[in-house]
Amino acid sequence: MQTFLQVLINGTGKGAIFALLALGFVIIFKATEVVNFAHGSLALAGGYVVAVLKPMVGWWSAAAAGITAAAVLALVIERLLLARARNASDTSLAILTIGVDVLVLTEVVRRLGTEASPFLGDPYDVKPLTLGDVTVGRSEVVALAVSVVLITAFFAAFRFSPWGVAMRAQSENREAAALMGIRSSRVTASAWAVGGALAGIAVLFLATQDFSGGGLSQATHGVALAAFPAAIIGGLTSPGGAVLGGFVVGLTEAMTAQYVDLDFAKVAVYLVMLLVLVVRPSGLFGRVVQARV
C-alpha cells in the first residue's frame, strides 16, 4: 500500500510534466494546425540555456532565461519558417518541424558533448519529502503544484481573456475570425510562444535525478517524446484532453516501471495510445473530422 501510494504520487507528478508538454503541443496545434515534432527540441534548447547560465547567475535567473529562450525559439520557428509556408499541407509542415527538430537536437547534443550531463532541478532535486510514512521525490510534488497553477491559469485565460477568445475563434474558423478583426498572425505567434514556454518549464523537471535519473542529454529528448502519445490520447484538438493524456502517460509509466519492468514502461505508454486510437481514432476528446460529399 505504501509503495502504491508512493508510485501514485510520483506518477502524478510525472504526469503533470507530460501534461505541460502536451498542453503546449495542443495549443500550437489548435492555433496553427501544425503538429510540432520539434517540441522536444524546444525543451532541450531551453534546458541548455539553463545549464549554461546556472553557474553564472544562479538557478532562478537561469530558469527564467531558459523559459524565455524556449519561448523565443518557438516564436522564431513560427515567424521565420512556418509563417512562410502557409499553403503547404499539414503533413509537409509536420515534416518541416522534424527538420527543425533534427537541427536543434543535433546542435544542443553536440554542445553538451560527452561530459557529465547537467541536472537542472537544483532547488528541489534529490530532497525526498516524507509525508506520514510515504517518501516521495520533492521534484514530483513541486512539478504537480507548478503545473496545477499553470494549467489553471491557462484555462482561465483560454476561457475569459481576449487572447483566449481570439484563439478559440481562430481554431473554430480561421477565415471568419480574420473577418471579425482577429489578427491571425498574432494569435499563432502567441500560441507558439506559450507552447515553447511550457516546454521550457517542463525541462526543469525532466532533467532531474528524481524524474528521469539522468541530466540534460539526448535521452531527455526521448523522454519528452512521450508528450506525443499524451496529446494523441487526449485528442489533438482538446487542451483538457492533453492534460488528461499527460496524467495517463505519467501514471502508466510509473505503474509499469514499478510493477512490470523498467524497459516495458516506455512501451506501455505507446500501447495505451494504440489501444485508445483503435477505439477512438481521433483520441478521447479530439474533434472527429467527418467527410462530407
Add this chain to the structure above:
Amino acid sequence: MSDSNRAAGDMVPGDGRWWRIGRVAGAALLIVVLLALPLYLPGEWLKVGTWMMTGAVGALGLTLLTGQAGQLSLAHGFFLLVGAVSYAVLSGPAGDPTYIGFGLPPVVGLLGAVLISGLAGAAFAPVSGRLRGIYLGVASLALVFLGFWLGRALPAVAGSTSSGRLPQPFSIFGLSVDVSRQLSSLSVFGVPLGRDERTWYLYLLLTAIAYLLAQGAVSGRPGRAWRAVRDNETAATVLGVSVVRVKAGVFAISSAYAGLAGVMTAWWTGIMKPDESEVAGSYGVTVSIAFLAMIVVGGLGSLPGAVLGAALVFGLPVALPLLTQSASADIGSGTAFSPIVITNFAYGALIVLIILFEPSGMAGLGRRLLGPARART
C-alpha cells in the same frame, strides 16, 4: 504534395521521342557506370556504396507509403528490425544453444524475412486503416518502441545487446556477402572479384529489383489507387477503391521493402544486435526520421528522388571520414563536428529548405531543369 503524382517522369504522356531516347541512353549509361565502378573503386568506397543502396531500398518502400499513398509513417526502423531478425532466425544454425535458428538456406531466409516484414506491416492494418495523417504518424511511433523493447526482451531471437549474433553468410549466382568461405577465383578484365566487389553486385541486384518492382507498381493500377487515396479518400471510395484495403496493402509493401533493407543492414554491419537506447541505434526513431528525410529531400513519391536522398543521408556519414581522413581526431570533449553531426545538419537544413522552397524535392528540381529540354523535343 499534390504535384508529386507526376513523380515518376515516365507517366507523363506526350513525351517527345528524343526525350525518351535520352532517358533510355541515360539509364543505360548509369547501369554501365554502376557495373564498372567496383573495378576502379577501392573496397572502403564500395562499402559506402553498399550502405547507400541499403538506404535506397528502404527509402523506395517509404516513398511508396508516404509519397505515393500519403500515409505518414515513423515505423520504418521497426520493420528494418523485423527483417533483420527474421533473416537471422530463419537462416541461423539449428543446433545453436544460445540463439534460436531454423537452419534454412540463406535464400529462403531472405525471402522469408521480406515476407514476414510484409505480414508485420499488414498486421498493423487495424490501426493503419483507421487513422490518418498525424495520428497515424504518432501511432506508428509505437511500433519503434515496441521493437526496442522486444529486441531487448528476447535476446535468444534478436541477439544479446552486448555481443549480438552473426547473420548467416549469403550467396547467390556467385554474388555474396560471404566473409570466410572460400571464394572461387573470378576475375573481370584482370580485376579479381573480392568480397567487397561481390557484395556490391549483390546489393546492386537487390536494389535494381526493388526499384523496378516499385516502378511497375507506381505506373500501374496499384499506384493509381495509392494516389487516389492520398489525394482524396472520399473520391477514391466513390471511384471504387477500397480505401482500407489499399492502405493496408501499401503498408505491407512498404514494410517488406524495409525488411529487405533490414537484412541488408545486418549483412553490412556483419552483426545482428538490438539497439542500446530507444533514441539512437540501427533500428530506432532516428533511423525512421533519416528515412523520412531521404524521401523528402529526394521529393515525396519520386523513386529516383528516394535513391538520391538515400545516397545523401546514408552516404554522407560514411563517406566524410574517408574524405577528411580525420575520423579519430578531436573526439576528446565530444563537441567536435563529427561526420554524423555534419550529416544531421545537412539533412535537417535540407528538409526545411525543401519544404519551404521546392516541395517536390530534388526530383522537382531535376524536372524543372530538364523541363525546357523536354518541352522543346
